[in-house]
Amino acid sequence: MGRRSCKDSVVKITALAGGIGGARFLRGLTQSKKVTREVDVTVIANTGDDIWVHGVRVCPDLDTVMYTLGGGISVERGWGREGETFTAKEELAAYGVDPTWFGLGDKDLATHLIRTTSLNAGYTLSEVTSALCDRWQPGINLIPMSDNRCETHVVIDHPDTGARVAIHFQEWWIRYGAKLPAHEFIQVGLDTAQPAPGVIEAILNADLVLLPPSNPVVSIGTILAIPGMTEAIRNTSAPVLGLSPIVNNAPVRGMADACLSTINVQTNAAAVARHYGSRSDGGLLDYWLIDHTDADSLGEIEDLEITARAIPLLMTDVDAAGAMANSALDLALEH
Ligand code: GDP
């Protein structure tokens, strides 16, 4: 890996990200004064959550990152727009048309309409994302993991019929609150999916690759499954550092525990590190940051040959996330 000193130059960072956890971390990395280095950030976003709803293409994680970094996110909800109304959703429900459980906001609908029109006109998702970012100016280079449709579906026993069926991830997550036991996650379209243009280069040419505290299964895991992605992370000369999304044996918000149990990984910071594995042993991580309340497991993680530190990992505000990002840079670039 070699020692890198990037104090005086811009640090090229490539991060993989899901929605809320990824976006909050990235906002700290790029917008907090706690980060003492100049950074140039490329984000490879999960598009496994993407779904067609009432004829429009919705990309929840791309939009969460775009709105959070562009200042348009609902602070209270963490997804969708601030000052949102849901008139269109209520009108659609009044017609009794499914899905009624999806939180389609009126302001958000404008984003989805533009995306859908542009996709129908033949633009790629990368091109459309870049055009949407012209308005939001998120201060990062935001790229979808793939321009191909590759959606996460969840195999469950249907609550009414008992039949084993696969439903869209969003239906499992939102409609059923991730409470129906998931037998398996399937990425529909993975066999023909390719990384979006620039994704592999961004990993190979980075000074540092980051895995923010995003869901290890249905955010980071989904991105890693795209052909060539894991190989690029294993082969990059940049150090790879992850931050645990599991704090004190629980996901801070959301239902990541339900996803982890489906792939037989326990909900704790050391188990997630073991799941990603050490780069020295064919895995992905050089460094793993865990929350200070989990400091007991530092030895277990170091035994995996992953350099670990325990620091506060709760993203209570922009500066708390910024402090996490700064610790990540210090550890990976100066160690
Ligand atoms: P999603 O696509 O909106 O579910 O967002 P991500 O996959 O990017 O992030 C979700 C994960 O973020 C959850 O599984 C939580 O474990 C994690 N998370 C949320 N808030 C925090 C926090 O303050 N600190 C840490 N360490 N993890 C968090």
Ligand code: CA
């Ligand atoms: Ca997501």
